[in-house]
Amino acid sequence: MIPPKPPSRPDKVSLLRYLRLFRQDILSAQPARLYRAWMAEFRTPFFRSYLINQPDLVKTVLKDRPMAFPKSGRIAEGLRPLLGESVFLTNGAKWLRQRRIIDPAFEGGRLRETFPAMWQASQAARARLRSRAGDTVEIEEQTSHAAADIIFRTLFSIPIEDDLASRVFHEFRAYQRSQPIVNLAAFLPLPRFVPRFHRADTKASARRIRALITELTEARQREIAAGTAPDDLATKIMTTRDPVTGETFTTDEMVDQVAIFFLAGHETSASALAWALYLLATHPEWQDKVAAEAQRLGESADFADMAKLRITRDVFRETLRLYPPVPMMVRETCGGQQFRGRVLPKGAQVVLSPWHQHRHERLWERPDEFDPSRWGSENGKQCAREAYMPFSAGPRVCPGAGFAMVEGPLLLALLMRDLRFSPVLKRVPEPVAFLTVRARSGIHLKVAFR
Template sequence: MGGTGCIRAAGPENPFVPPAPVPRTKRVGRLELIRIIYRNPLELWGEPSYNEPWVEVDWMGMRTIIANDPGLIRHVLVDNAKNYRMAAVRQRILRPILRDGLLTAEGEVWKRSRKAMAPVFTPRHIHGFASAMQERSEAFAGRYQTPGVVSDVARDMTLLTYDILAATLFSGEIAGEPGQFAKEIDNLFETMGRVDPLDLLGAPQWLPRFTQIRGRRSLAFFRKIVADTVAMRKDRMAKGEDVPSDFLTLLLKTEGPDGLSRAEIEDNIITFIGAGHETTARALGWTLYLLAEAPWERDIVEAEIDSFMREGPVPPHQWLDRLPLTRAAFEEAMRLYPPAPSLNREAVEDDRYGDLTIEKGSTVLAMPWTIHRHRLYWENPDAFIPARFHPENRGKIDRFQYLPFGAGPRVCIGATFALQEGVIALAILLSRYRFDTVSQTKPWPVQKLTTQPEGGLPMKVTPRR
């Protein structure tokens, strides 16, 4: 596996450096390359990827550009975005799951979907979900009342974000049994969310992919539950019943000739579950781990939360702005362990950026994993230093060197939702409990659609008051 391991520190003068793969210094053969990408793509990248503005490589006869320079990233994702489509390998992995959801739709389908859903993600609607986020976080926190070692805080955070998603997306009205629903989500992304070796070899699509075969049962189950849930809500709306003003209702109101089809609504619900459940859960788990390994940083966050809680009730939609140091820790965790570690594009026509020629058909990889740890753009890039994101320092960070939610026209539409959810959950959990690592806490970052802690995050949870 190979990596930095955990370099423990004594305090802020010697910040905590969490585990991550050591950049490669030697070339590897094709079969070894495929093995690494299937097992853990984060272990693939070499020294140039962390030191150069861009790196040009040849993969199976196809030119690939690893883009780290913020200006180049802006060029590809914003200034000349019309010349870049989603990379074919990425689409072969995600489209069987998400179909025409926002992450995978292209062209006119994507434009129509984005336009139809933009009103769903207005600040008013996102703020309206804050109370449900607070309520579900408070209810979830009750499971930690008995002190002891929790088997896996990473797993706990997937359960918490699932609870929040169920409350805000469906108001708890899910067809079938919620526990089985959550289990099938996990299995779906563990199987079909991985790179298949045949895709890397450019094998024809008619050849069956082992990873997809393993996930088909979960995908069928998952899609049936979503379809049944949509049908139940649609039936209630047709009867004129009072229905919750949640994401499901808002999405169903976009159905029609100028909006979304029923199939597209279902695709986007599945996309929101994948993007909103899994990614936020990973970010929360990594934040709790990093704060536990850097107790001087945890003291700062706890002090802010304690002072805030003593002020008396504050509407939960204001917490994101009122807890800037808590938000900073969450954002620094997403810098070190970006929930979505790669953004893949393919050039439609020849292009040029400075002295770099980007030929038609070239793949451009803008990878938050390497960009967020790049030595040209960050000081002490491998260390956990939340102060980078404190209000007085935020202006020093280029918009295109920090990409936890992407950028440009395809920036994550739920970014504010995720930030609000993360800060509310952290404020409630850290106001009541202290999370500490134990001898078994030895996570290793692995890319399986998201950046996951292999080995989990077993932690000791102790009431603070």
């Protein structure tokens, strides 16, 4: 067994070292004590932030009083060149309007309708990896390809091989490696009108991606007007009217939303799938269990067959616990708040970290171990309710959470059904935070037929 190399956990970190590590990779900057603390305060000359791990306080922020803790504008600065005013970044009335239009597209019945496209994309991914049997494969590239294919088929009814889809995919690959999850310059006390020093290549890549998405969106608008548009997620979102105002999204608004759908549905899924394959490769007993379960799927499964993949679902849940694609979420206090006897001033940053809470030593039994069976234990059930948030929680929970929990187990099952994955000696992946939790030098696995 070759366990993944965990990020370093220094016991003490000076402010200067913290900023250096933070700039390199936010996971490496986290001291060991944060995996035991209920709450921690960080003070700098520019801002004050509080990491919250205590379950009832996390619940207060995400579920009980979410409007008192809006999304942090500082964090939004790092992603705005690509995401604009997408639902991932907005707050208040604008966010409420966006969710009223978006949420109907991801209701339960729509998952059943999108399943055939997921199945086709998963079969295509299986075929690509079958052709590599006997090789050592960089698996993140493969899962990125598969997740992008699923998004394009379900959102726009086109496969990844489509020329425009392929260009968007390759631009996202470049953007993902150039853009950190947090732009450190966003934390400097600069007025809003002062540029935030985004890298030139990052801004250029974001412009190219948005131009390509605009092409897709305008083409779909023409199809909707002509009555020839397919009944997919893009059509559903673009034709849904806000029940309060009666308005639909403009082209620019739709481009913002497609950008976050692609980022959330492609980038996060690719991250989770790659780590799941690595964990199964390093735990062959669980790989065999998933393969045995997958044998029950036919060559033309339907949505109801997903109920047969209970072990595979638990494997995917455990992967999301250990390697949550979005490791940290940042909110901002609107007014003075008091947590654990401390007053949080207005404008303070409140950090909610799945990365820390999912590995918290006072919450989980054996927090750093991969054990999908934990979800049947009392500790696992309690933590699932109180300390598990890979998709956030409350009103701002990811609208595509149900989509991801079908896509992930389905793809894992189809790949394991007739392929075996094994780790490569001296190629132990080290998790780091780019846009999502990825491996610093990729994840390399040997692929063979069963």
